Amino acid sequence: MDFNLTSTKFGNRRREAGLTLMELMVAMTVGMIILAIIGSVSLWSSKSFAAMANYTDLDNASRNALDRLTREIRQVRGLISYSETGTQKELALLDDDGQPIYFRYNPGSQTLSRTKSGASEILLRECTALNFSLYQRNNVSNTFNQYSVASGTNAALTCKVIQVNWVCSRRLLPTELINSESVQTAKIVIRHH
Amino acid sequence: MAVCGIVLVSLYAGFSAGFKITQVSRENLRATQVMIERLESIRLNTFDQLTSPGFVPTQAINEPYYMMGTNANGFYYAVTVAISNAPIAASYSGDLKLVNVKVSWTSGGILRLREMNTLIARNGLQSYIY
Numbered sequence: 001m002d003f004n005l006t007s008t009k010f011g012n013r014r015r016e017a018g019l020t021l022m023e024l025m026v027a028m029t030v031g032m033i034i035l036a037i038i039g040s041v042s043l044w045s046s047k048s049f050a051a052m053a054n055y056t057d058l059d060n061a062s063r064n065a066l067d068r069l070t071r072e073i074r075q076v077r078g079l080i081s082y083s084e085t086g087t088q089k090e091l092a093l094l095d096d097d098g099q100p101i102y103f104r105y106n107p108g109s110q111t112l113s114r115t116k117s118g119a120s121e122i123l124l125r126e127c128t129a130l131n132f133s134l135y136q137r138n139n140v141s142n143t144f145n146q147y148s149v150a151s152g153t154n155a156a157l158t159c160k161v162i163q164v165n166w167v168c169s170r171r172l173l174p175t176e177l178i179n180s181e182s183v184q185t186a187k188i189v190i191r192h193h
Numbered sequence: 194m195a196v197c198g199i200v201l202v203s204l205y206a207g208f209s210a211g212f213k214i215t216q217v218s219r220e221n222l223r224a225t226q227v228m229i230e231r232l233e234s235i236r237l238n239t240f241d242q243l244t245s246p247g248f249v250p251t252q253a254i255n256e257p258y259y260m261m262g263t264n265a266n267g268f269y270y271a272v273t274v275a276i277s278n279a280p281i282a283a284s285y286s287g288d289l290k291l292v293n294v295k296v297s298w299t300s301g302g303i304l305r306l307r308e309m310n311t312l313i314a315r316n317g318l319q320s321y322i323y
Binding site: 041045048049051052055056059063137138139141142143144145146160161182183184185186187188189 | 201204208211212215218219222223226229230231233234235236237238242247248249250254258259274
């Protein structure tokens, strides 16, 4: 009698055979290439997504700060003083209610803050550069520029226009170069007589 | 493989469209600022200065996209201001002027144009400025 427990057909034997070394190496190489592509695409897409989110976030913050600053400067009675201590800049204005209002730029903390009646709040963060420029009310003929204010105490008397411009920047990773930035500029006329 | 290709192309197209929209939005914001800045300057003129030929420049003046630092990665907006009679038939129309500010620039191979209009009154200006 002949008892066969397993089939020994040629086709089945081939299916049960393992991979050759060459096949294994080719499969691993292809797999690694696919993994590398997937990895780089996901890294690139996350970075792009973060950069886009940064741009819109910085623009949004800058726009809010500019709206706030424009509203405040337009309604003040005039300039009290402008000072630069080191790299810090301070704009002191006399608000419509007779109280002084201060706008301070601190490059160390990269913030623009507003202080009135002892209460301080931050209008802008991640601000890497900020400039205030002061001008008089008289326009220079054939231009859209105004004469700069005289230095010293006359500045407070003659200032009618305040120009502000700033740059906000954000890094995606601490080691990366700056790759998201928002630039704002505005020339604001003090509405008070 | 085809699915991977479609996914990659769609992802790339999506991000590049997103970047383009964000960039145009930033350019629009800066263009709005340039126009507002022009109008703010014009509000400082007296009515006589406004109507005096040559006092307010009407030729195109370039304004940089980046105000601070270099404009190496930026471009320039061409800004023109036109002052004309107010388009109304009322008796006081002689005391009004229509100011039009146009800003144009090219981005992504497309010429973009934005404009703002405002009316300026003779008496309104005088009491406001002085």
